[in-house]
Amino acid sequence: MLPNKVAIDIIRKYMARFEKGEDIENFRKDLIRDLLNHNLLVKTEDGTYTLVSECKEELMHSRIGALRESIEKFVIPSDLRSMKNPKILDLCSGIGYNSIGALHYNKNCRIDMVECCKEVLFLSLCLDMPYEEHNIIKDRIKNFLEGDASRSDINIYLEDGRSAIKKLEGRYNVVFHDAFSPQRDAVLYTVDFLREVYKKMDDDGVLISYSSSIPFRSALVEAGFIISEGNSVGRKRGITIAYKNPSPDRKIRRIPLTDERLIAISTVGVPYRDPNLNLSHEEIIKNRNFERMIFKKKLLELGRYYSTKNVKLGKIDRKFLEIQKLDLNSTQVILKMREILGV
Template sequence: MLPNKKALEIIRKYMKIYNGKNEKDIKERLIKELKEEHVLVETEDGTYTLKAEDEEEMMHSKVGALKEAIYKFAKPSKITDLSNPRVLDLCSGMGYNAIAALHYNKNAEIDMVEICEEVLFLTLFLDIPYKEHEIIKDKVREYFLNKIGIEYKSDYDNINLYVGDARKFIIKSDKKYNVVFHDAFSPKRDPTLYTYDFLKEIYKRMEDNGVLISYSSAIPFRSALVDCGFVISEKESVGRKRGITLAYKNPNFKPNRINEVDERVIALSVIALPYRDETLSLTKDKIIEDREERREKLKEKLIKIGKYLSTKQIKKGNIPEEILKIQKEDLNSSEIIKKMRLKFFKDANIFIL
């Protein structure tokens, strides 16, 4: 999902005349026009976001674009406690997550990945009340000036900017990350970066005890994380009813569990079937269509062998007592999910089809 089409049209108009020397003039005109068209929205903390393709949605929570970056990503990552952390910032957008990361750890090395040039361009003209915004702006400025043939070198070598498909980036990357900010749009709308195959590539490129953080608590997403080897946890979220997802690689501590209903659904329901994209090149529509076909096949298979449970049954806990009792064991959520699957299906990897 992309920002509002009208917003993109307006931003592109100013991208065409940008030369680095006219930032002040563009700022006054661009921000004014976006506001007049009601596509640039002020959030409760005074920072701005854009309306999405669906005009009922915004790219950030109404509680605050910067506040969201702080409390959904920077603080849960415990980046302050890390020495020279390497951060992968997926779907960097206007740069809020990277700005918050730098604010809490000036020694962070950040790889920013964003497919939409327009939202990156917009950050040059926003007033984000952290001095670290100037660092991100300078890196974005470098990208756009070099693109139009004006040589410019940013002073900030600890920030790297990749404009393009995150799937292509991850295939080529040989780095190891301590923290991954996974800030893609909802998997229901665009599952491209929520597939088992993409998340497995991230897992391979994470340091032991590294953490992936996402605002999404979607069942197929969390199921894929478990199948990839992550230990999943959750934390209360600002501006949303459901908690954010934290996924650790080989943690040296026992993370908080997700809620028990979600554990059961991920372990036993066909809705936990992950999205797949083995070539890391499929369109979002093809990924969605493929999952629906695999879900039907899995359901038929489970009915045939007498192992199908409806999601309603599972949520209510109407499952065999021996399976239900596993949730009382002193295990993390990923261990519980795998053990429930193995006990019930005799196959812990039944949903990887």
């Protein structure tokens, strides 16, 4: 899914002036006014701006604050402040809030920004932000849009994350996974894509997502991650923090017990898949529905099917509940429950 089409068309009109060599200062305020008048740009509660997406109900950022969301959901939970020269993958970098926030907290970050919409990158050049690190990102975007393909500490990849991931050098300490919600666009939430991300992470790497979706967390488990939950910001459910190979002394908060059960033994836990990294959202959803049906049939045949309601209430075989009492992380619990389920 992309930002709103009309918004993209408006931005493109102003971008053409930039491409002809006109100074952005001449028109950036007009662009902002134009987007605001069409209700396509929204001022969030911290004063920073967000764009409406293709689906009018979903904004690119939370109304509590575009920059606030980036700091509280991505930058602080990643703990990058304490890292020496963190290497960051900013997936779906958009306007660049997450990269700006990362640099604000640690000026030694090296960042690969991956974004498939040129107009969103350009919009960043026209906005004001309270952090001076915005200028670093703006310079990088401007040079990139002017054709500078050289590599530096901050790099931009203008393409689908699924093709970018294969060519990135990797060894990331932090991955910001900031795609639109999986309910509307599942392409970056599949087991297969997340496996590629996993391969590109350093052993101590951590992936952060605002999404707490069950099939997404299930896909992370299948891709090899140790999943955990962070604080909630502006919504009921907590963010997802997924580690590649956490050190034994790291405190890993478990996801809610109901979520562990849903992922492990219910059809809700069937993840999204995209084996060749080329399916559309609709195809991914259709295939998942089919896989859920087959899984349910198998469970019924084995006499091990539980309704979602009963899984949530814990009205299931005691053996599963006993596993949840063990001193394990959520991924270990889920894998053990699946072992017992035997499907």
